[in-house]
Amino acid sequence: MGEIFKKENILKITVIAGLAGIVLIFCSDFFGGREKEDTFAEVSESETYTVEEYRQGLCDELGNMLASIEGVGRTKIMLTIDGTVRNIYATDNDIQQRETSSDKQSNEKQSCIVIRQNDGSEKALTIGQLMPKIKGVLVVCEGGDKEEVCIKVTEAVSAALDVTKSHICVSKLEN
Numbered sequence: 550m551g552e553i554f555k556k557e558n559i560l561k562i563t564v565i566a567g568l569a570g571i572v573l574i575f576c577s578d579f580f581g582g583r584e585k586e587d588t589f590a591e592v593s594e595s596e597t598y599t600v601e602e603y604r605q606g607l608c609d610e611l612g613n614m615l616a617s618i619e620g621v622g623r624t625k626i627m628l629t630i631d632g633t634v635r636n637i638y639a640t641d642n643d644i645q646q647r648e649t650s651s652d653k654q655s656n657e658k659q660s661c662i663v664i665r666q667n668d669g670s671e672k673a674l675t676i677g678q679l680m681p682k683i684k685g686v687l688v689v690c691e692g693g694d695k696e697e698v699c700i701k702v703t704e705a706v707s708a709a710l711d712v713t714k715s716h717i718c719v720s721k722l723e724n
Contacts, residue, residue: 603680604628607710615688615705620698622691623722628710632681638662639674685716693721 598606608626615624639662661673686706692698699719706717 620692627687629685637677
């Protein structure tokens with residue numbers, strides 16, 4: 550047992566373990582690569598949102614947060630949204646420069662990166678989405694008749710949604 554832990558043997562064992570690890574990494578990429586592509590395609594498709602899903606998600610989350618502020622009580626929220634959800638596509642920029650004796654000219658071509666899917670169809674590679682801008686917020690809550698509650702709600706909504714306070718209205722919820 551003492552021979553195994555000599556410096557020479559420890560170095561050999563470490564090198565062999567390192568090489569075995571590298572081989573396992575290459576094998577996992579070789580045998581598992583197809584599953585990763587399919588998972589990526591499923592995730593990117595499931596992460597796309599519509600304007601209504603975006604608006605409803607914000608209303609729900611904001612309503613839960615505001616209801617947890619002291620004095621606010623039950624809430625109803627309405628958001629006014631400007632625009633639509635826009636996809637951001639991966640692009641391949643190709644810049645060509647041409648020099649003449651008097652000046653330089655530069656031409657830039659931009660094209661979307663396209664992915665060929667398992668069924669043979671092609672789809673542009675989406676790397677993100679730009680959500681629409683929020684124009685205004687209406688908050689109707691049980692504590693909406695109290696000035697201190699209105700101030701807290703207005704500040705919270707302004708901070709959470711990056712909306713100016715002049716575009717936020719807080720009112721009392723009818724019983």
